[in-house]
Each structure stands twice: as structure tokens, then as C-alpha cells.
Amino acid sequence: MRAQSLSLLRTATRCSRLRPHAIAARPAQFTLRQSSTSAPSSPSTPATPPAPKEGERKWSTPLAQFLGQAITTTGPISVAAYMRQCLTSELGGYYTRTPTAGEDQFGTKGDFVTSPEISQVFGELIGIWLYAEWLAQGRKEKVQIIEVGPGRGTLMDDVLRTVSSFKTFAKSIEAIYLVEASPHLQKQQGKLLAGTEELQKSEVGWKAPCKYIPTCNIQWCEDIRFVPKEETSTPFILAHEFFDAMPIHVFQNVPASSIPKSSTIMTPTGPITPKNGPTAPGNQWHELVVSPTNPYAPITTKPGEEKPDFEMTVSKSPTPHSLYLPKMSNRYKKLEKTNDAIIEISPESLSYVSDFAVRIGGANGAASRPPKPGSPAPVKPISTEDEPFKKAQASGAALILDYGTTDTIPANTLRGIRSHKAVSPFEAPGLVDLSADVDFLALAESALAASDSVEVHGPVDQSFFLATMGIKERAERLLKNAKDEETRCRLEIGWKRLIDRGPNGMGKLYKAMAIVPYVEGKKVRRPVGFGGDIMG
Numbered sequence: 001m002r003a004q005s006l007s008l009l010r011t012a013t014r015c016s017r018l019r020p021h022a023i024a025a026r027p028a029q030f031t032l033r034q035s036s037t038s039a040p041s042s043p044s045t046p047a048t049p050p051a052p053k054e055g056e057r058k059w060s061t062p063l064a065q066f067l068g069q070a071i072t073t074t075g076p077i078s079v080a081a082y083m084r085q086c087l088t089s090e091l092g093g094y095y096t097r098t099p100t101a102g103e104d105q106f107g108t109k110g111d112f113v114t115s116p117e118i119s120q121v122f123g124e125l126i127g128i129w130l131y132a133e134w135l136a137q138g139r140k141e142k143v144q145i146i147e148v149g150p151g152r153g154t155l156m157d158d159v160l161r162t163v164s165s166f167k168t169f170a171k172s173i174e175a176i177y178l179v180e181a182s183p184h185l186q187k188q189q190g191k192l193l194a195g196t197e198e199l200q201k202s203e204v205g206w207k208a209p210c211k212y213i214p215t216c217n218i219q220w221c222e223d224i225r226f227v228p229k230e231e232t233s234t235p236f237i238l239a240h241e242f243f244d245a246m247p248i249h250v251f252q253n254v255p256a257s258s259i260p261k262s263s264t265i266m267t268p269t270g271p272i273t274p275k276n277g278p279t280a281p282g283n284q285w286h287e288l289v290v291s292p293t294n295p296y297a298p299i300t301t302k303p304g305e306e307k308p309d310f311e312m313t314v315s316k317s318p319t320p321h322s323l324y325l326p327k328m329s330n331r332y333k334k335l336e337k338t339n340d341a342i343i344e345i346s347p348e349s350l351s352y353v354s355d356f357a358v359r360i361g362g363a364n365g366a367a368s369r370p371p372k373p374g375s376p377a378p379v380k381p382i383s384t385e386d387e388p389f390k391k392a393q394a395s396g397a398a399l400i401l402d403y404g405t406t407d408t409i410p411a412n413t414l415r416g417i418r419s420h421k422a423v424s425p426f427e428a429p430g431l432v433d434l435s436a437d438v439d440f441l442a443l444a445e446s447a448l449a450a451s452d453s454v455e456v457h458g459p460v461d462q463s464f465f466l467a468t469m470g471i472k473e474r475a476e477r478l479l480k481n482a483k484d485e486e487t488r489c490r491l492e493i494g495w496k497r498l499i500d501r502g503p504n505g506m507g508k509l510y511k512a513m514a515i516v517p518y519v520e521g522k523k524v525r526r527p528v529g530f531g532g533d534i535m536g
């Protein structure tokens with residue numbers, strides 16, 4: 001999770017300093033108050049905006065100033081647009097800005113730590129998972145390894161080190177793709193995985209030879225759509241703490257009587273009047289939108305808390321997203337009669353997971369499968385394709401690890417974290433990490449809807465996944481060979497934290513879900529780590 005302090009664990013010099021839960025996990029939450037009224041070169045980004053002229057509003061960061069001015073011109077923006085800007089804007093997004101010397105997003109000096117940073121065992125087991133899938137699928141040639149959102153590259157480093165010891169598997173790997181929005185993190189990944197920050201220009205973005213498998217390049221790009229899709233290749237896709245960083249739209253089910261009727265719809269280019277007039281009576285999904293706080297309003301923050309630049313309000317008018325996103329699944333429709341229900345939907349996540357499914361199984365229509373009793377209602381796939389992509393034979397796998405809900409729809413889960421503390425997601429845009437719970441069921445629905453030739457396993461708790469992958473045995477072997485007491489302590493605390501099911505551990509909060517090929521008429525094969533709990 002954005003848990004607290006992996007790098008503490010990996011770099012501490014004395015056992016006594018290794019406090020397993022010294023740093024808060026990312027799912028810690030700041031209570032949101034909804035307003036009652038309504039190789040590349042990295043961009044260098046100043047941490048403070050220019051001093052305001054007299055009478056001008058003071059913003060906490062240059063990005064806040066940009067967003068504030070944009071919203072003043074075009075009207076409130078969706079939570080998704082706000083999140084997107086805060087995380088990946090070229091004007092100083094959380095991931096895309098270049099941290100100043102000594103500053104870091106990850107680790108003790110940074111804002112949060114993640115499982116791969118806590119223990120090498122995590123990435124090693126994921127490497128073994130990939131190998132087990134590759135064996136189970138008949139040792140395919142032309143393998144692509146893809147990771148979305150690799151952070152510092154630590155997970156991929158542990159995965160590739162492990163995989164390179166399985167010679168025939170390593171030989172089958174043709175390319176490694178890292179989908180990363182941050183130029184500065186691309187360089188860090190280059191340093192770790194290729195031994196250089198000097199990345200060369202490539203067709204999809206940047207490249208450098210992999211230090212573990214020299215016959216193959218690591219390729220960087222900013223979006224999964226740039227990763228080539230080939231009928232005969234077998235993609236193995238990893239997404240660790242990626243989906244929680246994907247922008248969410250938030251909707252509240254508002255009784256028609258409580259919101260003044262409006263005949264306009266807000267769009268990014270301004271309000272428009274729908275042809276069919278005001279919307280029908282009854283409950284309606286209204287989008288929660290982001291706008292600047294009133295600089296003259298009385299200060300309601302506690303001492304030491306920053307007054308947020310922005311706040312969230314209920315949009316009075318329908319937005320383009322409120323008109324169609326909540327209609328996408330029966331899961332949302334079931335809440336239509338529940339006053340004030342809140343749902344979070346991440347179309348970008350659904351688009352990514354659909355892309356994973358299509359890479360593995362080919363686009364819908366390749367094989368048809370009757371719906372299973374009790375399976376989720378079909379949703380319309382979000383397609384990123386111009387032409388449906390077909391595969392002669394489904395192959396590959398996607399492994400998604402993150403925190404989120406397994407059977408409910410996330411609500412009120414947008415959170416800000418800074419220096420291991422929960423803060424308002426609306427303060428210091430670009431300096432605060434934003435994330436939201438992952439809706440695993442929505443991901444599963446979307447994958448199944450995108451390709452008839454995949455099945456989804458899980459989500460299972462991370463503790464279950466890692467325990468059945470043999471974390472204890474692997475850790476014991478490493479402990480036996482540990483060269484000193486410090487290494488032993490680090491290993492011991494690290495692996496236990498990954499499967500700890502308590503409130504500060506990562507075993508229960510984090511889930512694992514796998515997308516693998518579905519072969520009609522063949523007995524279901526559960527992937528390693530997913531001993532039960534089959535969906536689809």
C-alpha cells in the first residue's frame with residue numbers, strides 16, 4: 001500500500017530501527033467535507049507559485065493556480081479531471097514533477113511505501129507466478145512482459161532477476177514494456193533495470209537494453225495503447241498499485257426535489273442546453289465536481305492543517321458523465337432508489353483492463369461463451385480499438401494487485417497522502433498523492449465483457465495469494481542464507497508485513513486478481529495463488 005516505509009526496511013542498518021508499522025499505509029483516509037453549497041526531459045516545476053499581486057488569490061502550488069484559473073473560465077471540473085491533473089500534469093503533477101534534491105514520492109523520505117519496496121520476496125514470487133503461468137500455458141514463444149505504473153522499477157527488478165534464472169522462459173521473452181507517465185520515474189527505472197538513465201528514442205517512446213536479459217530491450221511508453229499487439233505474442237501484464245492512481249468520477253444519487261431544476265448540461269467547453277429539455281423527475285445521479293474554495297470564507301481547518309484550495313460540490317446540472325456512466329452496470333442501477341448513495345467509477349481503469357483482456361484473449365467474437373448462472377450482468381466494453389484484435393489462441397495473463405473493494409462499489413474513497421499522513425485531497429495539488437479504492441468487480445466485468453476468451457480469478461486477499469505462492473518457504477530459505485543479523489531482521493519483518501491481516505498489515509487490505517485465457521470446453525484451471533474463488 002502506500003504503506004509506510006519499505007525503503008526504511010530495505011535500508012535500515014539496525015534491527016531496532018525496523019518498526020514494521022512505523023509508516024501509515026495509503027488507505028488511511030482524510031475525511032472529506034463536501035461543501036454544503038455546491039529519457040525524456042522532465043518538466044521542472046517550482047514548488048511555490050509566483051507571489052500574488054495585491055488583491056489576487058494566493059494558491060498553494062502553481063498547479064493549483066492553473067486549475068483555479070481554468071475552473072474560473074470553464075466551470076467546475078470532474079473529480080477525474082482534477083485527479084488526472086494532480087497526478088500527471090506537466091505543470092507539476094505528483095508523479096510527473098521532478099522532485100527536488102532529497103525529495104521522493106516513495107519510501108521513508110517520501111509519502112508512502114509499497115509491497116515490492118518492503119521485501120524482495122514479493123517481486124520474486126510474482127516472477128515465479130509468471131513462470132508457472134508460462135509453463136501451464138505450454139511454454140509459449142514470443143513473450144512480452146508489460147508493467148503498468150512501475151514506480152521506481154523495484155517490482156520489475158525482482159521479477160526479472162527471478163525470471164532470468166529460468167533460462168528457457170527468459171529466452172522466450174522478446175520485449176519488456178513499461179507504461180509510465182512520469183519522465184523522471186522512467187529514468188529511475190532505466191537506472192535500475194538497464195543501468196542507465198540515458199534512454200534512446202524508440203518507436204513507442206524510449207528504450208534501453210535490459211540488464212538481466214541482454215537480448216531484449218526495455219521499452220518505455222506513456223500509455224498501454226502504444227504497446228504493440230501481435231496475434232502470436234503472449235503478454236504477461238503486471239499492475240501493482242496502478243489502478244488506485246487512475247482517475248475516478250464520483251456520483252451521488254440525489255432526489256430530484258432537493259436540487260433546483262436546471263435545463264443545462266455542463267461540458268468542458270461550457271454549459272449547453274439539451275434538446276429534450278430538463279431531465280425526468282425521480283432520483284438522479286449527479287456528479288460531484290471540484291471548484292475553488294471561497295478564499296474569504298471563515299477558516300474551518302484545525303491548527304496545522306492547510307486550507308484546501310479546492311472543494312467538492314454536487315453539480316446541479318447533469319454532466320456528460322453523469323448521464324451515461326452510472327447506467328453502465330446493473331450494480332449501479334440497483335442503487336437508483338437509494339437516496340444519497342455515492343458511487344465511484346473509473347472509466348480509465350475499465351479501459352485499461354479491457355485492453356489487458358483483449359491482448360490475452362482477442363476482442364469479443366473470437367469465441368462465444370454462454371453466460372454462467374449468477375455471473376455479473378454484461379456491461380458494454382470500453383474499447384480502445386479501431387479494429388477488433390483477434391488471436392488464433394488466447395495466451396498470456398494479467399496480474400492485478402491493489403487495495404479496494406471485492407463486492408461493493410467504492411464510495412468516499414478519494415484520499416490524499418503526504419509524508420505518510422492522510423491529508424485533504426484538495427490541498428497542495430501536485431504535492432499530495434491521490435488515490436482511490438479499486439472496484440475489482442467492475443474490473444472483472446469489464447475484462448469479461450471485452451473478450452470472450454478470458455476468465456477472471458479472484459480477487460483474493462494478498463495474504464492468501466502470497467501464502468499459497470509459498471512466501472513462508474521462500475522467506476525461510478532466504479533467512480537461512482542471510483549474511484548478517486540486519487538482513488535477517490529486514491527479511492523477517494518484511495515478509496510478515498506483506499501477509500499481516502491486521503489493520504496496519506497488507507495481507508487483508510490488498511487483493512490479487514488474475515485474468516487468464518478461457519478455453520471453451522476445457523476444465524477450468526486455477527492459476528497458482530488462486531486456489532478457489534473463481535469468477536466468470
Ligand code: SAH
Pocket residue numbers: 087088095114115116117148149150151152155179180181182185222223239240241242245246
Ligand atoms: N507499481 C509501483 C508504483 C505505484 S505508484 C509500486 O507499487 O511501487 C503509481 C505508478 O503509476 C507510478 O509509477 C506513476 O507514475 C504511474 N502512473 C500514474 N498514473 C499513470 C498514468 N495515467 N499512466 C501511466 N502511468 C501512471
